[in-house]
Amino acid sequence: MIDPTTRRAKKGAITSIVRTTSGNMPNVRWNGESKDTMIPFPSLKKDERPATAAPVKPIIAPTPVLASSSKGPGPMDLMEEGLPILLAMYAVVRVILRAIAHLSPCQAMWPT
Numbered sequence: 001m002i003d004p005t006t007r008r009a010k011k012g013a014i015t016s017i018v019r020t021t022s023g024n025m026p027n028v029r030w031n032g033e034s035k036d037t038m039i040p041f042p043s044l045k046k047d048e049r050p051a052t053a054a055p056v057k058p059i060i061a062p063t064p065v066l067a068s069s070s071k072g073p074g075p076m077d078l079m080e081e082g083l084p085i086l087l088a089m090y091a092v093v094r095v096i097l098r099a100i101a102h103l104s105p106c107q108a109m110w111p112t
Contacts, residue, residue: 009045010030010031011030011031011047012028012029012030012031012033013028013029014026014027014028014044015027015028015029015036016036018038024041025038025039025040025041026038026039026041026044028044
């Protein structure tokens with residue numbers, strides 16, 4: 001439809017089609033208006049120049065979720081929780097090795 005004030009084509013969308021005594025008539029809601037207008041089909045034309053496409057939302061990778069059937073903590077969990085335990089165990093082993101180093105016939109191979 002041509003807007004009589006600007007003499008330009010008005011854009012809108014068909015909201016419903018109503019059966020009347022003269023045939024089927026579409027209800028059209030024009031852009032910028034809040035109510036529908038009934039207009040005959042022959043006066044409508046397909047929009048050959050659609051409005052610019054809406055910007056595409058970026059795809060964000062989902063955050064991984066630990067499955068409920070998991071067999072244990074993941075690798076990063078082990079690093080956070082297991083590292084202090086490993087360091088403590090290493091210190092204990094060094095103390096034990098120092099304590100028994102003098103009993104060994106090969107003292108050169110033991111760390112001091």
